[in-house]
Amino acid sequence: MTIRRTSRLILCLALLILLAAGRLETFAENAPASSYPTSKELSEAITFHYKKPADIVAVLHAYERLDIRPEPMMGFLTGLFVRNPAVINIIAKTPLQRKGQVIVIQALRLADKTPQALVLAKEWQWPPEQIVPIKPVVPLLRIRAESPMTFDTLWAASFATGNPQYVRPIFSYYAEVASEVDVFDVVKIVTLKHRVNKEPLDFLKQKYPEKTLMRVVIASSALWSLESNGRQHQFVAEALKAYEKEQPNSPAIKGLRELRQQMQAFQAKGSREKAWPKQ
Numbered sequence: 001m002t003i004r005r006t007s008r009l010i011l012c013l014a015l016l017i018l019l020a021a022g023r024l025e026t027f028a029e030n031a032p033a034s035s036y037p038t039s040k041e042l043s044e045a046i047t048f049h050y051k052k053p054a055d056i057v058a059v060l061h062a063y064e065r066l067d068i069r070p071e072p073m074m075g076f077l078t079g080l081f082v083r084n085p086a087v088i089n090i091i092a093k094t095p096l097q098r099k100g101q102v103i104v105i106q107a108l109r110l111a112d113k114t115p116q117a118l119v120l121a122k123e124w125q126w127p128p129e130q131i132v133p134i135k136p137v138v139p140l141l142r143i144r145a146e147s148p149m150t151f152d153t154l155w156a157a158s159f160a161t162g163n164p165q166y167v168r169p170i171f172s173y174y175a176e177v178a179s180e181v182d183v184f185d186v187v188k189i190v191t192l193k194h195r196v197n198k199e200p201l202d203f204l205k206q207k208y209p210e211k212t213l214m215r216v217v218i219a220s221s222a223l224w225s226l227e228s229n230g231r232q233h234q235f236v237a238e239a240l241k242a243y244e245k246e247q248p249n250s251p252a253i254k255g256l257r258e259l260r261q262q263m264q265a266f267q268a269k270g271s272r273e274k275a276w277p278k279q
Contacts, residue, residue: 038066039066045058049160060073060103063099064096073107078140079161080160081113083163085113088108101124114135174222177218187223189204190259
């Protein structure tokens, strides 16, 4: 792969990761109680379940009908299964398509409830060759988060429950990378979409080997979601305050503070431009 192609790939991946990290961030709280006809309404139901409980059966049926990624639904169900196992009985009585059945089975495994997953697979009359691979996996709360997809799964579990334990692995990955590189470079990637000038990315491509740069990009996804969700969800804000008390002078906390300052500056600039548009 040429340097030019690699550069384009890194830029595209950086932007896609940042977009993915924000998919479950800002939504209204007025999703219908019994049906979610659009992906946005389904995301609303998932994102604010800890504040405004959603209709679980309707959420599953919407997932079966809509073309959306599985990670948020898997995390959402995992969080529910861990917090309230009675939800499993409700789902067991719900007619589901194979798409819905698969996501339930996967979520049960991540919730450390593989025996229940096997029971449901048999009740749904899955063929033996599809039941055999249903084995225990590392539970979500013990998983090592290293990708935006895993971040999405953890965020959805946290939104289902309001449990900050699901936030910790996301912060841990960011903090690990922040201790290995210049944390302000992680911040540069986060703020890239707010800048017309993309020169910072060219600088970073020269500064770091490709594998290290990819870790910086993934860490920027974690940082962006932490900062944004900290503004929108009180339990996330409280978790970040706890991390700050634990390690007030760490690179990770310095990066978080810097991002907050820059985001406030971007927002203030945007507000001024809306209030006084250029002639």
